[in-house]
Amino acid sequence: MNRSQWILLLSVVTGIFWYIGTTVNVYSNVLLGGIFEFFWLFMIAAVFVLPVVSIIFWAKEKFRFRSLYPLAIIINTAVLVFLFVFHKN
Numbered sequence: 001m002n003r004s005q006w007i008l009l010l011s012v013v014t015g016i017f018w019y020i021g022t023t024v025n026v027y028s029n030v031l032l033g034g035i036f037e038f039f040w041l042f043m044i045a046a047v048f049v050l051p052v053v054s055i056i057f058w059a060k061e062k063f064r065f066r067s068l069y070p071l072a073i074i075i076n077t078a079v080l081v082f083l084f085v086f087h088k089n
Contacts, residue, residue: 004068007054011072014046015079022083047083051076 027033051073058069
């Protein structure tokens with residue numbers, strides 16, 4: 001896998017993690033709650049760092065639209081919008 005595929009995969013995993021974390025009571029199951037707590041700090045960083053990294057690498061490719069970086073940026077933006085707009089405490 002090349003770098004753009006890794007960034008896209010991390011973006012999808014981050015999106016799935018936050019979707020599950022906000023829609024499912026992860027603490028009802030001890031194992032799922034432990035896994036969520038273990039990866040929580042990394043996913044907080046990933047949700048803010050991955051869009052910046054995607055833009056930097058996309059700029060290095062001279063903003064080619066055939067790259068996977070725009071898709072990763074869209075996924076990361078959707079995750080951020082989901083977290084800040086639609087998430088209810």
